[in-house]
Amino acid sequence: MPSVLSPCSLQLSSFASTFTQNSSQTYKSAHLPTPPITRISCISTRPRRKTGSSKAEEAEAKDLVRVLMRSFSDKEPLVKTLNRYVKVVRCEHCFLLFEELGKTDQWLQCLEVFRWMQKQRWYFADNGVYSKLITVMGKKGQTRMAMWLFTEMRNSGCQPDASVYNALITAHFHSRDKAKALDKALGYFNKMKGMERCKPNIVTYNILLRAFAQARNVDQVNALFKDLAESSIAPDIYTFNGVMDAFGKNGMIKEMESVLSRMKSNQCKPDIITFNVLIDSYGKRQAFDKMEQVFKSLLRSKEKPTLPTFNSMIINYGKARLKERAETIFKRMTDMKYTPSFITYESLIMMYGFCDRVSRAREIFDGIVDSGKEMKVSTLNAMLEVYCINGLHMEADRLFDDANNMRVIPDSSTYKLLYKAYTKANMKDLVQKLVKQMEKDGIVPNKRFFLEALEAFGSLPASPNSVSSSRSGKPENSAKTEVDVVNV
Secondary structure: OOOOOOHHHOOOOOOOOOOOHHHHHHHHHHOOOOOOOOOOOOOOOOOOOOOOOHHHHHHHHHHHHHHHHHHOOOOOOHHHHHHHOOOOOOHHHHHHHHHHHHHOOOHHHHHHHHHHHHOOOOOOOOHHHHHHHHHHHHHOOOHHHHHHHHHHHHHOOOOOOHHHHHHHHHHHHOOOOHHHHHHHHHHHHHHHHOOHHHOOOHHHHHHHHHHHHHOOOHHHHHHHHHHHHHOOOOOOHHHHHHHHHHHHHOOOHHHHHHHHHHHHHOOOOOOHHHHHHHHHHHHHOOOHHHHHHHHHHHHHOOOOOOHHHHHHHHHHHHHOOOHHHHHHHHHHHHHOOOOOOHHHHHHHHHHHHHOOOHHHHHHHHHHHHHHOOOOOHHHHHHHHHHHHHOOOHHHHHHHHHOHHHHOOOOOHHHHHHHHHHHHHOOOHHHHHHHHHHHHHHOOOOOHHHHHHHHHHHOOOOOOOOHHHHHOOOOOOOOOOOOOOOOOO
16 A cells, blocks of 8 residues: 555564564473374365344454453463453354464463464464564564474464465565575575465565565566466556555556556456555656546546545655645545545645645644544654754754643654654753653653664754755656556
8 A cells, every 4th residue: 555644654563583582481481382293184264255144243252352461461471361251262262362472472372372373272373373463573574583483383283274374475575685685585485385374475475566566676566477477367446556555665666557557458447556656656746737637537537536646645745845735635525525634634734744834734733632522642643743853942842742632642763753753953961851750750761762863963954954955855756757547
């Protein structure tokens, strides 16, 4: 999907792929005893979709998982909590529990749940369980743990299928060493081709194509497309959207347009994600003629614009200091009866900040505060960033001090934003004050936090004119190529 909106509302997380000493010790304690070598039939324990009451049952399952998540603590371990609900907890609940624990970075608790599952009478060795766990570990950067689970699965008698290999490939792509991850992925891909039950499917190709497009490896992308064309597998809309999005985020417009042409030749109709990817990619490169052309094509198509469509155009016009165009898009959005989201307001705040209209940005921010609605940390960050990019660091400091009165608690992203801005502006007093507040709030910076701050030291101090000077690059010349997505 396209990335939209306010840069401050996008928070990217990276996780280390190596174990600390403590993690290694816990890993050893979590190791399961190897069962006797016997052939185990691997049947799916995934919940089957039922008609009629399926939504109600899904809601009940989520409610139970919420109860489980609230119940366990340091005083009552998760396993003890599960034992209290042993009569009602089943595999579908454990799948949901894996997801919730993964979201809160409690990946070791996932292993505890897995170990508890294996002791239940209803448990059968199942590729789906391992696939889910490998996915969770991968997202948390625990590549070695994901590989251990893969080995554990084979030791339990389960034979891996394409879904397990897909999860393992994806897990490697979350590691820091991207070059090594790409080599590993190709190795698994070639291995899958030689195994009947593990033949690559369209999901495999989609994962690899997007990863190599993100790595700017055009030759490998073309090779994978050729391999896909020679197979019996047909590319789908996710194939093209994923590759176009990756190329677009890298600013590789010609390569993105080449994939769009390939999509057309495959008679694959665009969806709203396709339109949003193109609009966002052209907007970021300030190829506004093409962006507006795609938007017109969208309005003529069967698809309907979404909030991300408008949000992307607003923020990208703002970065180019085209305030009137951004305001026109916002008016058109409201005229079409769309209700602005908090991300829309963040986009407007950032837009006015880029256009040297700090007072107007603050009016929008104060309107959100006065509305009584829940204030997002990303919205606070947007206003703080507007102050900082306009050289108004003291105003940023005062707003930060008032944050608690606005019913919003700054998080690590807020501290990172301010630390970098204060450091870049050589505001030593504000840096010291911020560090003390970080210690008070229990914010522990990691290595990357300080590396980015050191990079800021090497750049020039911020000034009120820094916004205009940093955005004086020329837009791409887009007059020669027409983009008519409707006729794809």
